[in-house]
Structure formats: C-alpha cells, structure tokens
C-alpha cells in the first residue's frame with residue numbers, strides 16, 4: 225500500500241482521521257537481516273489482512289475505494305440478505321392511496337429524524353439511510369433510531385458513497401422521492417476536517433445523484449443546502465436571487481457546489497431537484513455541536529460560554545428556525561416537486577430545478593438567545609464575549625421566504641422563545657439537569 229494510494233482516497237467522514245500506514249516508514253529501514261525478517265512478516269500480515277477484507281464473510285459495503293474508507297472509519301455493519309431486504313421493502317412500502325415512497329438520507333440526524341416521522345405519520349413509505357458517524361455523540365443518533373423504529377421506520381446503516389448499497393436499495397424499491405439530508409454539517413469544524421465535507425457533501429451527493437439518474441423511475445430529489453451560501457453578503461433579507469459566490473467557510477462552499485451539481489444533473493439527466501437553504505435549525509433532538517445546544521449544556525454545568533461579537537461591538541445574529549417549521553417546509557417542497565423526466569440515465573424533457581430559503585424571517589442576536597436560555601433554565605450564564613473568529617462564521621443571517629410561501633404556503637409560526645422552551649423541556653427530560661453526562 226503506497227502513500228499515494230492513501231492520498232487518493234477522497235475524504236474522511238465524521239471525526240475519522242485517516243492514519244498513514246505504519247508499514248510505509250518501516251520499508252525504508254536498513255537492509256539488515258532483522259529488517260528483512262520484519263519486512264516479510266509484514267508482507268505476510270498484509271496478505272492476511274487483504275484476504276480478510278476480500279472474504280465474503282466480511283462483506284459490508286461495495287468494493288469502491290470510498291466505501292473501503294467508510295468501512296474503516298465507520299465500522300459499517302453488514303447489509304444484505306433476505307431478512308434485511310424484507311425490512312427495507314416493508315419500511316419503504318406506501319400505506320395510503322397516492323402516498324410516496326421516500327428514501328431519507330441522514331435519517332438518524334436531527335432534521336432527518338423529524339422529517340421521517342412526519343412522512344411516516346401521513347402514510348408515506350420511509351426508508352432511512354445513515355452512516356452513524358461520530359461527528360457528534362452517536363448515542364444520540366441511536367436514540368433517534370429507536371424513535372424511528374417505534375414508528376416502523378428502518379434505517380439502513382451505510383454511507384452515501386457506497387455505490388453498491390445505493391444501487392441495491394433502488395433495485396429493491398422504486399422510490400418516488402429522495403429527501404437527501406446526509407451531510408457533514410457545522411461551519412467551524414470544516415477547518416479541522418476539511419476532507420469530511422468533500423466526502424459527504426460533494427462526493428456523496430454525486431454518488432446519490434448518479435444512482436438516482438440511472439434508476440427507473442427516477443425519483444424527485446429534495447436536499448439540504450444551507451443559509452451559509454449567502455456568505456459575506458450584506459444585503460438583507462437574503463433572497464434566492466442574491467449572489468452566492470462569496471462563501472465564508474468550506475462547509476458553505478460545499479453546499480454551494482451542491483447547488484451547481486444539482487443544476488448539472490437536472491440539465492443533463494432530467495432529474496427534478498429542490499434545494500432547501502435551512503437557516504440555523506434548532507429544537508428537540510437537535511445537534512449537540514450547535515450553539516443553542518452546547519450553551520444549554522454549559523450553562524447547566526456552570527461553565528462559561530463564548531458569545532461572539534463582530535468588530536466595533538457589532539451584533540452577531542441568526543435567523544433561528546424551529547424544527548417543526550422546517551419539517552413543514554420540507555413536506556411542502558416534497559409535495560410540490562414535479563416528477564423527474566428522465567429514466568435509466570436518459571433525459572426525456574426539461575425537469576424542475578428549485579432553491580428555497582427556509583428561515584424564520586426574524587433574526588435574533590446570540591446574546592438574546594443566551595438570555596432566553598437563562599430564563600428557561602433558571603441559571604445565570606457565565607458569558608465571555610469574544611471577537612467573532614475567522615473560521616467560517618458570518619455576522620448575521622436573515623431569510624426572505626416569499627418564494628417558499630408562494631410555492632407551497634411556507635409560513636413559520638414558532639418564535640425563538642417558544643421553540644427554545646420546547647427544546648429545553650426535551651433536553652432536561654433526555655439528559656436530566658446536567659448530571660447525566662453527554663459527549
């Protein structure tokens with residue numbers, strides 16, 4: 225195994241950091257007999273390892289390099305077999321007349337869980353797909369999985385880069401829609417593990433689109449873009465017509481790339497594609513890497529919390545959007561999505577291509593978010609005001625939602641105070657008041 229081969233692997237999902245083979249350096253040791261003995265021992269061990277990974281009993285994912293990566297990084301469990309296939313089909317089966325059969329990627333994620341439950345509740349068939357990576361506490365993802373299982377939703381464990389797995393899922397079930405929410409999220413983490421963003425948000429998205437364009441029928445795809453594509457724009461509120469060519473983070477750049485990639489697949493293959501620019505989504509079962517979530521945890525533990533402010537004491541604000549409003553937006557987008565026009569890789573006519581803002585239309589300063597949390601938790605926060613770091617954050621976001629309102633009646637109804645109250649209630653029931661540890 226050469227180092228260039230390792231370098232060729234596209235990316236690293238989650239917190240996984242690819243380690244260079246320990247053998248590489250040892251090859252360069254002096255040619256003493258001891259070194260030669262060591263060399264041949266490693267060759268032998270290497271052969272055993274190769275045999276192990278190629279053997280059918282260790283089959284978990286496809287043989288592509290990116291899925292090898294997933295196997296190493298995520299210990300993906302095996303898929304396939306009659307029982308597994310039965311679960312896949314049963315979960316995806318439509319239960320009402322005119323219902324949909326929907327593949328939800330990132331189903332164990334925050335938005336994915338809520339959207340999956342909502343679809344299932346109204347009678348759509350829902351199959352989840354998630355790689356359960358450890359970007360944040362996988363136990364929380366497992367709890368969400370249990371929640372979905374109780375609603376009769378099966379989550380296939382696997383990565384969107386696993387071509388064989390995706391093909392298998394589409395062979396087993398003719399999905400009418402894909403809600404694609406699997407992604408490497410978080411704006412600041414992109415500086416720590418940039419390749420995970422390329423792996424999930426670009427390579428993974430392309431893989432998914434390849435499978436969708438080849439399938440017959442082609443599904444309509446609704447997928448998560450981000451408010452971060454507006455980057456350093458200063459004109460507010462942000463409209464879909466505004467420029468999106470000055471991203472402030474690699475995360476934003478990969479989401480913007482996704483929008484361009486969507487254009488290409490729509491243009492060449494007739495895939496119906498709808499991108500949703502989510503604005504700082506929060507609520508019960510949320511993501512522990514987000515500020516409102518870890519602020520809550522740290523306030524309860526008496527730890528200080530860093531509150532960012534812009535130059536000259538400028539306010540940093542977000543158009544925080546409650547999860548139930550986002551779910552309504554996702555379903556509205558799904559219900560108004562037109563069918564893809566191609567089949568089996570061939571375009572038959574022009575197809576729908578859309579991008580919508582899904583925000584709350586009322587930005588709140590981060591310091592006000594903290595005041596609301598203090599009142600709800602009845603604990604005073606230890607605030608440490610810090611300069612907005614230059615690691616991907618933008619100063620403010622503010623959505624113009626008139627396009628989504630016009631197209632499918634999107635109308636957010638939950639203000640930050642009300643939404644955080646529901647979050648805090650969930651947080652306390654899930655974690656207790658700070659004693660039960662969470663990662």
Ligand SMILES: O=C(O)[C@H]1O[C@H](OP(=O)(O)OP(=O)(O)OC[C@H]2O[C@@H](n3ccc(=O)[nH]c3=O)[C@H](O)[C@@H]2O)[C@H](O)[C@@H](O)[C@@H]1O
Pocket residue numbers: 409410411449450451452501502503504505513514515516530531532540541542590617618619621
């Ligand atoms: O709208 C979006 O598209 C994005 O929303 C969030 O990104 P962000 O708005 O940065 O959310 P948080 O990381 O929770 O930060 C919220 C606010 O708190 C501030 N903050 C964050 C962290 C911190 O230690 N202190 C602090 O004041 C940030 O500057 C920001 O204004 C999500 O994390 C992204 O995945 C998502 O794509």
